[in-house]
Amino acid sequence: xxxxxxxxxxxxxxxxxxxxxxxxxxxxxxxxxxxxxxxxxxxxxxxxxxxxxxxxxxxxxxxxxxxxxxxxxxxxxxxxxxxxxxxxxxxxxxxxxxxxxxxxxxxxxxxxxxxxxxxxxxxxxxxxxxxxxxxxxxxxxxxxxxxxxxxxxxxxxxxxxxxxxxxxxxxxxxxxxxxxxxxxxxxxxxxxxxxxxxxxxxxxxxxxxxxxxxxxxxxxxxxxxxxxxxxxxxxxxxxxxxxxxxxxxxxxxxxxxxxxxxxxxxxxxxxxxxxxxxxxxxxxxxxxxxxxxxxxxxxxxxxxxxxxxxxxxxxxxxxxxxxxxxxxxxxxxxxxxxxxxxxxxxxxxxxxxxxxxxxxxxxxxxxxxxxxxxxxxxxxxxxxxxxxxxxxxxxxxxxxxxxxxxxxxxxxxxxxxxxxxxxx
Amino acid sequence: xxxxxxxxxxxxxxxxxxxxxxxxxxxxxxxxxxxxxxxxxxxxxxxxxxxxxxxxxxxxxxxxxxxxxxxxxxxxxxxxxxxxxxxxxxxxxxxxxxxxxxxxxxxxxxxxxxxxxxxxxxxxxxxxxxxxxxxxxxxxxxxxxxxxxxxxxxxxxxxxxxxxxxxxxxxxxxxxxxxxxxxxxxxxxxxxxxxxxxxxxxxxxxxxxxxxxxxxxxxxxxxxxxxxxxxxxxxxxxxxxxxxxxxxxx
Numbered sequence: 001x002x003x004x005x006x007x008x009x010x011x012x013x014x015x016x017x018x019x020x021x022x023x024x025x026x027x028x029x030x031x032x033x034x035x036x037x038x039x040x041x042x043x044x045x046x047x048x049x050x051x052x053x054x055x056x057x058x059x060x061x062x063x064x065x066x067x068x069x070x071x072x073x074x075x076x077x078x079x080x081x082x083x084x085x086x087x088x089x090x091x092x093x094x095x096x097x098x099x100x101x102x103x104x105x106x107x108x109x110x111x112x113x114x115x116x117x118x119x120x121x122x123x124x125x126x127x128x129x130x131x132x133x134x135x136x137x138x139x140x141x142x143x144x145x146x147x148x149x150x151x152x153x154x155x156x157x158x159x160x161x162x163x164x165x166x167x168x169x170x171x172x173x174x175x176x177x178x179x180x181x182x183x184x185x186x187x188x189x190x191x192x193x194x195x196x197x198x199x200x201x202x203x204x205x206x207x208x209x210x211x212x213x214x215x216x217x218x219x220x221x222x223x224x225x226x227x228x229x230x231x232x233x234x235x236x237x238x239x240x241x242x243x244x245x246x247x248x249x250x251x252x253x254x255x256x257x258x259x260x261x262x263x264x265x266x267x268x269x270x271x272x273x274x275x276x277x278x279x280x281x282x283x284x285x286x287x288x289x290x291x292x293x294x295x296x297x298x299x300x301x302x303x304x305x306x307x308x309x310x311x312x313x314x315x316x317x318x319x320x321x322x323x324x325x326x327x328x329x330x331x332x333x334x335x336x337x338x339x340x341x342x343x344x345x346x347x348x349x350x351x352x353x354x355x356x357x358x359x360x361x362x363x364x365x366x367x368x369x370x371x372x373x374x375x376x377x378x379x380x381x382x383x384x385x386x387x388x389x390x391x392x393x394x395x396x397x398x399x400x401x402x403x404x405x406x407x408x409x410x411x412x413x414x415x416x417x418x419x420x421x422x423x424x
Numbered sequence: 425x426x427x428x429x430x431x432x433x434x435x436x437x438x439x440x441x442x443x444x445x446x447x448x449x450x451x452x453x454x455x456x457x458x459x460x461x462x463x464x465x466x467x468x469x470x471x472x473x474x475x476x477x478x479x480x481x482x483x484x485x486x487x488x489x490x491x492x493x494x495x496x497x498x499x500x501x502x503x504x505x506x507x508x509x510x511x512x513x514x515x516x517x518x519x520x521x522x523x524x525x526x527x528x529x530x531x532x533x534x535x536x537x538x539x540x541x542x543x544x545x546x547x548x549x550x551x552x553x554x555x556x557x558x559x560x561x562x563x564x565x566x567x568x569x570x571x572x573x574x575x576x577x578x579x580x581x582x583x584x585x586x587x588x589x590x591x592x593x594x595x596x597x598x599x600x601x602x603x604x605x606x607x608x609x610x611x612x613x614x615x616x617x618x619x620x621x622x623x624x625x626x627x628x629x630x631x632x633x634x635x636x637x638x639x640x641x642x643x644x645x646x647x648x649x650x651x652x653x654x655x656x657x658x659x660x661x662x663x664x665x666x667x668x669x670x671x672x673x674x
Binding site: 261 | 479480481501504505507509511513514515516517518519520524527528529531532533534560576577
């Protein structure tokens with residue numbers, strides 16, 4: 001035990017005397033988490049806040065046209081430019097504007113569109129009731145509202161717009177039919193009623209984000225980036241760990257230690273202890289940034305809904321995995337350059353497939369499968385469990401056990417590699 | 425000559441993986457109690473490989489090594505307590521002070537805290553380093569580092585000291601201090617195997633010398649006897665050149 005304690009002490013002193021190195025260990029993930037969170041947050045915000053520019057040529061000048069344009073204008077989704085003059089050149093220009101992307105959608109409501117709906121309503125009433133209603137009935141039986149889309153508009157978005165417009169049209173049609181029936185009933189009963197079609201829908205929707213997440217909590221830029229870049233920072237610690245092992249080897253210290261009555265596992269334990277603490281401090285630091293600095297920068301505050309014990313356990317497991325990875329690289333790499341090149345590139349790859357940059361949930365199926373082999377993915381899942389799913393310590397165990405197993409495998413491989421080198 | 429055998433090497437061979445020629449080839453020698461046994465040889469002769477197998481840094485391809493009667497393969501941990509290794513690399517942590525380095529290495533031998541602290545002060549004082557006890561090693565001169573490197577292998581008072589080029593790259597004064605100190609240690613009962621290119625060092629402090637080349641033992645005797653054996657040689661260096669030739673080695 002004393003050998004482990006002196007190893008820990010030695011590692012701590014060496015690390016503490018490298019102030020620049022320590023600063024980098026903490027500043028690098030801080031910069032990453034803040035910059036990436038700001039970028040992602042602003043991007044999402046602009047998508048949500050900016051309205052879709054559309055041009056509406058309303059030649060109907062009646063209920064449908066009015067209801068349509070009113071509905072579109074009152075929707076938060078669209079920024080409406082209205083054309084009322086039935087001029088061929090104006091229409092052609094609007095069409096071109098859609099084609100060139102000035103507007104994403106063009107809507108043409110033809111003249112007499114409302115009248116066609118009215119005619120249909122009257123036709124239906126006359127079939128049902130022994131009554132004649134004087135009205136100008138045209139031959140048309142269908143109103144065609146023309147939609148022009150910017151070619152780059154996604155089909156899902158086109159479908160969404162069509163559904164929204166269909167809803168407006170259906171509402172308007174219902175109002176017209178109701179009014180027609182109302183008039184007929186008034187005529188039959190010699191009464192005058194003025195029933196207004198209610199604007200509110202009879203069916204309301206209550207949205208509840210049950211999915212895997214705790215009610216009301218959605219992974220936003222901060223909720224994702226804080227654990228993601230904390231993990232990235234932790235795994236980048238493989239470079240200083242590997243560097244310290246290679247330096248010890250190059251200086252002959254590891255060879256000297258091999259001639260002494262001390263097992264390599266004691267040396268690994270000493271390094272692990274110190275670097276795990278550094279990783280844990282990194283995690284605390286970034287979480288504090290999420291709690292206190294992010295809101296100052298106009299970002300959402302990090303919300304921790306899980307229990308703190310589980311957060312500690314998952315952070316510890318991630319720290320162990322990151323440390324183990326560094327020890328393995330340090331044991332295998334022959335030079336500092338090899339270690340830093342392999343360490344940084346492999347960390348970036350593990351981060352990419354593990355869902356640090358892009359959440360796994362939006363990855364294609366193949367990448368989702370591949371992401372399961374990345375320890376960073378296990379770490380992120382663990383943090384998601386704590387931050388978003390209100391998981392207990394027991395519930396995060398699958399991720400934690402994977403991370404601990406990864407550490408043990410790395411440590412054992414390092415020892416095996418050292419033994420292999422001795423035999424040759 | 426001391427009678428008790430401390431090191432007994434029998435038919436030691438070591439061939440590195442991927443190499444055809446053995447680095448050490450059927451080497452046998454004995455080192456007796458309280459003697460300084462010199463290992464001389466040109467570059468690539470097999471000196472460092474021999475020392476490395478003796479201190480368990482390398483596994484021999486064949487042969488038997490016994491230290492203080494214990495076979496290396498079977499009693500590694502006990503043997504590690506008996507030996508001290510001074511490598512040609514300055515194997516120190518340059519961010520640690522002289523005291524911290526020595527305390528770390530000493531603790532790994534399980535030396536009790538107070539005893540270790542006392543020993544560190546005593547040794548540093550003996551080699552003229554007491555003023556720099558709390559100075560980081562990175563601020564030391566090459567000679568100071570060599571002295572600390574030497575002390576790091578002596579803290580547990582080993583019975584056998586394996587020295588691989590302990591005076592390489594140091595000035596005459598430091599070499600002299602190291603030589604004096606090693607002689608003093610021998611007089612107090614420490615057995616040593618001393619590998620070096622420095623003929624003067626070997627001639628001055630070694631009781632017996634083994635000259636090896638191409639991994640094989642060429643000659644073994646006291647420096648005086650070796651010089652006497654070759655009438656045309658006036659020094660150990662002459663003997664060395666006579667036995668190993670003047671051709672450059674890689």
